[in-house]
Amino acid sequence: DTGVSQDPRHKITKRGQNVTFRCDPISEHNRLYWYRQTLGQGPEFLTYFQNEAQLEKSRLLSDRFSAERPKGSFSTLEIQRTEQGDSAMYLCASSLVAWGSTETQYFGPGTRLLVL
Amino acid sequence: DAKTTQPNSMESNEEEPVHLPCNHSTISGTDYIHWYRQLPSQGPEYVIHGRTSNVNNRMASLAIAEDRKSSTLILHRATLRDAAVYYCIHGGSNYKLTFGKGTLLTVNP
Numbered sequence: 354d355t356g357v358s359q360d361p362r363h364k365i366t367k368r369g370q371n372v373t374f375r376c377d378p379i380s381e382h383n384r385l386y387w388y389r390q391t392l393g394q395g396p397e398f399l400t401y402f403q404n405e406a407q408l409e410k411s412r413l414l415s416d417r418f419s420a421e422r423p424k425g426s427f428s429t430l431e432i433q434r435t436e437q438g439d440s441a442m443y444l445c446a447s448s449l450v451a452w453g454s455t456e457t458q459y460f461g462p463g464t465r466l467l468v469l
Numbered sequence: 470d471a472k473t474t475q476p477n478s479m480e481s482n483e484e485e486p487v488h489l490p491c492n493h494s495t496i497s498g499t500d501y502i503h504w505y506r507q508l509p510s511q512g513p514e515y516v517i518h519g520r521t522s523n524v525n526n527r528m529a530s531l532a533i534a535e536d537r538k539s540s541t542l543i544l545h546r547a548t549l550r551d552a553a554v555y556y557c558i559h560g561g562s563n564y565k566l567t568f569g570k571g572t573l574l575t576v577n578p
Contacts, residue, residue, distance in 0.1 A: 357512075386565065395556055395568025396513065409565070444512050455501045455520075458566060460512030 355379060357461035359445050365467045366435055373431045374464045378447030385428050386458060387420055388444040389413065396444050402428060403450075435468045442466075473557045478573040481547045489542040489572055491557030496537050500560060504531065504542050506553040507571070513556065516542065552576045 358377045366372050378385050383404055388396035399418070400410045404425040414420075417435075422428040432439055442465050446458040474492040481487040493502065504516040517524055517531045519540075524531040530543040544551055556571040 384564070388566075393570070395554075395570055396566070398565040398567070401564060446512070455503075455518060456564070457503075457515050457518070458513075459515065463512050 357445055357447050357459050359443075359461040359464050361464055362462060363465050363467075365469065367469050368437060369434055371431065371433045372435060372466065373429055374443055374445075374466075376428045376430070376445030376447075376461060378426070378428070378445070379449075379459055382447035382449045382459075383425070384448045384450050384456065384458075385422055386446040386448075387428070387430050388446065390442040390444060390463070391440075396442075399430075432466075435466075437468045440466055440468045472567075473559060473569055475555070475557055475569060475572045477570065478575065480575045480577065481544075482577050483549060484546050487544040487547045487551070487574065487576075489544075489555050489557075489574065490539065491541070492539045493557065493559045494538045496559050502531065502533060502537075502540050503558045503560075503566065504529070505556045505558065505566070505568075506551075507556070508550075508553045513568075516555070547574075547576045549576050549578060 360375045386401040387399040390396040399414050400420050402422040405422050417433045420430045442463040444463045446460045448456040448458045450456050501520045503518040505513040507513045517529050519531045532541045554571040554573050556568050558566050
């Protein structure tokens with residue numbers, strides 16, 4: 354399967370621990386997005402990359418959150434000193450942006466985080 | 470952020486057509502209208518998009534009002550697999566998607 358993959362699919366951690374999630378986008382896609390989704394709500398934008406450059410970060414992304422896309426391929430999202438409020442589904446999406454057309458984002462299955 | 474208005478929930482019977490409405494009165498001339506859906510325990514899935522003309526693909530049809538302030542996603546024959554939350558999105562920028570709460574579609578056998 355050549356879709357967007359995310360690892361792990363589920364993560365349970367204790368408050369105060371650090372966690373890292375990985376996203377592998379569709380090959381050749383130049384944009385990669387991270388979203389967060391809490392129960393009963395639609396996904397909320399966190400940040401996005403154009404190739405390896407991080408171009409925007411939401412105000413939702415506190416100092417404890419950091420994202421990287423070192424070689425313009427896979428990306429990692431790290432949360433330091435997790436809090437119970439970080440419990441959510443973290444979604445990754447990728448797209449291929451071409452001049453003169455709108456983009457379609459393809460989402461991964463998400464990583465469900467539970468902070469105890 | 471661009472806002473859309475959708476009913477919280479709708480119900481349909483299997484093999485019947487479903488019309489999912491969306492109001493986007495603040496849409497600008499360059500905005501596209503995107504529809505995504507999210508099945509239980511999965512990430513959102515692209516359904517269809519358009520700007521001015523009605524659009525068809527293998528999954529659905531998109532009917533866009535002449536003033537572009539509303540649109541309707543049409544599933545021609547609902548199946549149980551179509552039960553999902555459907556999100557209507559428009560944006561002024563060609564990147565981040567601003568999701569609302571969407572419409573929860575229930576399909577009855």
